[in-house]
Amino acid sequence: MIKINNVSKAFRRNQVLDGINLDIDRGDRIALVGSNGAGKTTLIRCLLGEYIHDGDILMDDLKPRQNRQEVLKKIGFVPQIPPPLKMPVAQLIKFAAGVCDSDPEKMYAVSDSLGLDALKFKKQPFVKLSGGQKQKMLISIALGRDSEFLIMDEPAANLDPEARHNFFNLLAKKKDDTAMIISSHRLDEVASLVNRVVELDQGKIVLNDRVADDVDMDSILSCEVKLTRAENAFADTVGEWGFTSNDNGITWTGTVAGPDRLRFLGVLSRYAGLLKGIKMEEKK
Amino acid sequence: MKHLMLTAMADINESLRSRWFLIYTLIFGGIVVALFITGLTESRVMGFTGLSRTLVTYLQITMAILPVFVLLTTVRSVAGDREAGIFEYLLSLPVGLASWYWGKIIGRFVVVFLPVVLAMILAVVWAAAKGAEIPWGQVLFYTLMLLVLAWCFLGIGMLISSLARSADVAQGAAFIIWLVLLLFLDLILLGIMIQNGATADSVVLIALLNPLQVFRTGAMMLFDPQLVLLGPSAWVILDTFGHTGYLVYSIIYPLLLGTLCAWLGYVFFKRGDLP
Numbered sequence: 059m060i061k062i063n064n065v066s067k068a069f070r071r072n073q074v075l076d077g078i079n080l081d082i083d084r085g086d087r088i089a090l091v092g093s094n095g096a097g098k099t100t101l102i103r104c105l106l107g108e109y110i111h112d113g114d115i116l117m118d119d120l121k122p123r124q125n126r127q128e129v130l131k132k133i134g135f136v137p138q139i140p141p142p143l144k145m146p147v148a149q150l151i152k153f154a155a156g157v158c159d160s161d162p163e164k165m166y167a168v169s170d171s172l173g174l175d176a177l178k179f180k181k182q183p184f185v186k187l188s189g190g191q192k193q194k195m196l197i198s199i200a201l202g203r204d205s206e207f208l209i210m211d212e213p214a215a216n217l218d219p220e221a222r223h224n225f226f227n228l229l230a231k232k233k234d235d236t237a238m239i240i241s242s243h244r245l246d247e248v249a250s251l252v253n254r255v256v257e258l259d260q261g262k263i264v265l266n267d268r269v270a271d272d273v274d275m276d277s278i279l280s281c282e283v284k285l286t287r288a289e290n291a292f293a294d295t296v297g298e299w300g301f302t303s304n305d306n307g308i309t310w311t312g313t314v315a316g317p318d319r320l321r322f323l324g325v326l327s328r329y330a331g332l333l334k335g336i337k338m339e340e341k342k
Numbered sequence: 343m344k345h346l347m348l349t350a351m352a353d354i355n356e357s358l359r360s361r362w363f364l365i366y367t368l369i370f371g372g373i374v375v376a377l378f379i380t381g382l383t384e385s386r387v388m389g390f391t392g393l394s395r396t397l398v399t400y401l402q403i404t405m406a407i408l409p410v411f412v413l414l415t416t417v418r419s420v421a422g423d424r425e426a427g428i429f430e431y432l433l434s435l436p437v438g439l440a441s442w443y444w445g446k447i448i449g450r451f452v453v454v455f456l457p458v459v460l461a462m463i464l465a466v467v468w469a470a471a472k473g474a475e476i477p478w479g480q481v482l483f484y485t486l487m488l489l490v491l492a493w494c495f496l497g498i499g500m501l502i503s504s505l506a507r508s509a510d511v512a513q514g515a516a517f518i519i520w521l522v523l524l525l526f527l528d529l530i531l532l533g534i535m536i537q538n539g540a541t542a543d544s545v546v547l548i549a550l551l552n553p554l555q556v557f558r559t560g561a562m563m564l565f566d567p568q569l570v571l572l573g574p575s576a577w578v579i580l581d582t583f584g585h586t587g588y589l590v591y592s593i594i595y596p597l598l599l600g601t602l603c604a605w606l607g608y609v610f611f612k613r614g615d616l617p
Contacts, residue, residue, distance in 0.1 A: 108616040130436035141431040144359040157437040
């Protein structure tokens with residue numbers, strides 16, 4: 059589907075991408091990882107046809123720069139940092155749906171499923187939304203159109219656990235006929251979502267591997283966490299995940315989205331000294 | 343065409359919510375209101391009466407403010423949008439580069455020109471309410487001159503925005519260009535150049551190439567057909583162009599210059615990195 063042949067990009071004397079070769083097929087879900095300055099954003103911008111570069115990028119035999127509209131019609135993009143757009147939410151959706159020849163109602167529907175009533179905010183400038191609301195809006199625009207290739211830069215970073223679960227559900231529906239690149243600084247953030255890992259370092263691919271793909275993206279884990287004593291900070295943290303306690307903060311129960319299990323365990327690890335027991339079971 | 347209109351509308355929506363637009367509108371509205379308050383529409387000074395006097399003053403002030411405002415807000419908003427990541431996101435959508443660029447220009451032109459023309463309309467309405475005679479020919483020609491002046495500096499602003507990689511550089515370049523044009527507007531400077539050996543032809547050429555000077559001379563010509571205010575240089579203008587010829591030149595030249603700059607800006611924009 060996508061062929062990246064010997065792509066290099068330099069800004070003056072700074073070589074940011076150095077001979078990148080990569081093939082991406084439908085069904086591939088790639089974690090694009092690497093430290094700051096590794097070249098992730100530059101590679102994404104090359105894929106979007108925004109940067110001129112050496113080498114070739116072909117998407118179904120079309121070049122993103124020369125065949126901008128044909129290629130970009132197939133790509134849904136979620137940036138890491140929401141753009142500071144002053145236009146109202148409704149105007150943004152109208153613009154995006156208009157240039158993508160999509161139905162704005164689909165974008166509103168995705169936003170609903172992520173827990174954001176976009177109609178309620180339709181007159182509000184996009185820039186005035188909260189971080190999580192902006193992220194949901196951008197995801198709604200990317201997933202609310204017919205795309206064959208999703209490029210997402212830390213897409214779930216600002217989402218609450220429930221919205222993350224709904225987001226994973228939406229991705230699960232697209233996983234077989236769509237290729238995805240999910241960019242992140244940390245592999246553990248996106249590990250459960252992907253079946254390939256590509257690591258960039260100083261503009262070169264240093265790891266390109268397939269990984270076990272056993273976690274259902276729409277699965278849910280039922281969890282029970284027992285503590286040695288009640289702790290307010292822990293209560294606040296698991297409260298954000300929707301956990302509740304019936305015995306004054308000793309035993310906490312709730313659900314965690316399957317792809318979020320590593321992230322949840324990472325949160326629990328901060329309170330390792332308090333933990334008496336953890337039980338996680340996949341819901342049927 | 344659909345993408346062009348969507349981009350223009352998006353840009354208009356962005357601008358209408360910007361602080362610069364509010365300040366810009368208040369300044370032009372404020373100038374007209376200030377002229378009314380000082381009673382210029384009712385005065386008779388140097389042969390200018392009623393609305394004519396208001397228009398002369400308004401145009402002289404506009405000539406000083408409009409270009410720098412158009413230049414700075416255009417480069418700040420276009421180069422600033424690029425820096426802030428707005429280009430990265432909006433250009434990831436399947437909008438054609440031509441539609442994007444020219445849509446942005448159209449959108450900006452509407453918001454830049456709208457307050458100026460509204461101020462003109464306000465002046466006409468006020469003059470009519472006061473019973474003053476309205477020189478429709480002058481009003482329409484002046485509106486046309488303001489339109490091409492705004493277009494000219496919008497084109498220059500878009501060219502600078504395409505070339506500069508940061509908002510700060512773009513803003514600095516825009517300011518310097520405006521300053522240079524303003525400098526050569528100074529008849530004293532042009533006189534000193536002649537005194538120091540510059541040929542009269544080269545000074546006239548500079549005056550004819552400077553869109554600010556072209557606008558000023560054209561504006562003068564409407565009220566002072568013999569260009570008495572300009573002194574001996576009036577002979578060169580009237581001999582070379584004639585009265586009507588220069589008025590046509592004062593419309594065509596800024597229009598072509600703005601279009602050329604905007605087109606060059608598009609060529610650079612299309613060829614380079616977008617965000």
